[in-house]
Amino acid sequence: MVEFFHMGGYAAYVWPVYALGLLVPLALAVQSLADYRRQLRLAEALEREAGGRVRRAAHKPDTEQGL
Amino acid sequence: MTHAFFALIVRDLRLAARIGGGGGMAVFFFLVVVAAVPLGIGPAPDLLARIAPGMLWVALLLSSLLTLDRLFHADYEDGTLDLLAMGRVPLELVVAAKAIGHFLTTGLPLVIAAPLLGLMLNLDVAAFPALMLAMLVGAPALSFLGVIGAGLTVGVRRGGLLASLLVLPFYLPVLIFGVSAARAAMAGFPAGVAGQSLLLLAAVTLVSLVIGPVAAAAALRANLR
Amino acid sequence: MSPMTSLSASQRLQAFANPARFMALSARLLAPLWVVSLGFLGVGLYYALFASPPDYQQGETVRIMYVHVPSAWLAMFGYSVMAMASAVALIFRHPLADLCAKSAAPIGAAFTFLALVTGALWGKPMWGAWWVWDARLTSVLILFFLYLGYMALWTAIEEPTRAARAAAVLALVGAINVPIIRYSVDWWNTLHQPASVFRMDGPTIAPEMLLPLALMAFGFTFLFVTLLLVRMRAEILRHRVRMLRLAQAAARAED
Structure with missing residues (x-):
């Protein structure tokens, strides 16, 4: 086990690589999902607030249906 | 059509020569950058001689970048660019005229000033013709690639810095081939490298002559709508 | 809606990839995509760290390859996705293609x-230095600059359709220039090849190393696609929020 963490003397290089390899994609995923949720909440809030009239005005074909 | 094309170039040259046109600024900047180098790295003649071609090329790149925002900015502000875009001359040709104007006001003076600065950096006199030839061949590419950055950032507040950022990666092949053409004329390089790098530099310039106007015109059309 | 046969080709393309359909389709795809990418990455990590031998020449440092090579692959893959989406956006004027290019950039930049x-x-x-001006490292660094410039252009132009067009032009010019830059850097590197530096021509890959490499590459690639879909969905919602806000402002102005 100790030998495994030692990585043949290259622990100082191998482990940071794996740490970054996990952290960078993880940070990207967290940021992407957070942004998605934020936009979803905003869109829902705006639709609720707007009610009927603006909703009709906002109905362009390309933004229609079950977003 | 050709008449309008040359009229555009002459107009840009006149504007640059006018007081407040900033025509001489690029050469002055070139001089200041080159003068800053020995102060930064020390005055040892052999060291300066070794880095001189690279230094002169980097200074040329920087002067070219710093003058990019002048290309379209004034014409965009006063609406001239809209008129040019709607005119009978294709926008690609307008852009090409602008790029030629940029080369004549920044690239060409710097090429002429290069030997003087080369002497100050203790560059081998035998390398002067190769250096100047390479700069003459490569500098148009800097202008024709530069218009892309200028076109993309027209109308963007403080777009000059952004334009430099966008364009600099595209300048790197010009830098690489240009420097090696000059350095190969100095001692210690295998024969044939100078000619080969000059040819490659010419190829890069030819490619930029095509994609520069096309891309910059497309960028301008996107930004002028 | 009228039958498909009565629609022109471009209308059919619009119908095929309109944002609403994209939202419905991507919603169904996301869960399986997450499972597949995390599955590949989990198994890949096991093989990369435990079930593969150290290299006879590089020792344990070869394990760095299992993260490094897939990232480098995605760095290039990301730019190709961006460039192709930009081409589609410019030629067919398709709004989803713009969003695809915009969403691919941060992911590519991260990798x-x-x-x-x-x-x-x-x-x-391996080389005894953190950074060497090796041809490959240098061109990846320049690729990173291209990504940063592309993202900077998107944020610099406020109006989305204008930003999209300009960014697409930049991505395409970049795509034309990448091979030229790559060639010039290679050429420069052979000219200045320092003799003392240990040259690494990519380890000849043994089969027991190919498996973890392939697993990690698949995992990262699926993760790329998953994140791309998530970001594209966020962009579509952002567009919708903008439309709703504009409509709201217009309605207020009428009152």
């Missing part, structure tokens, strides 16, 4: 960054 940092961490034990 390019990862490739650079892991390259430095591999270089230190």
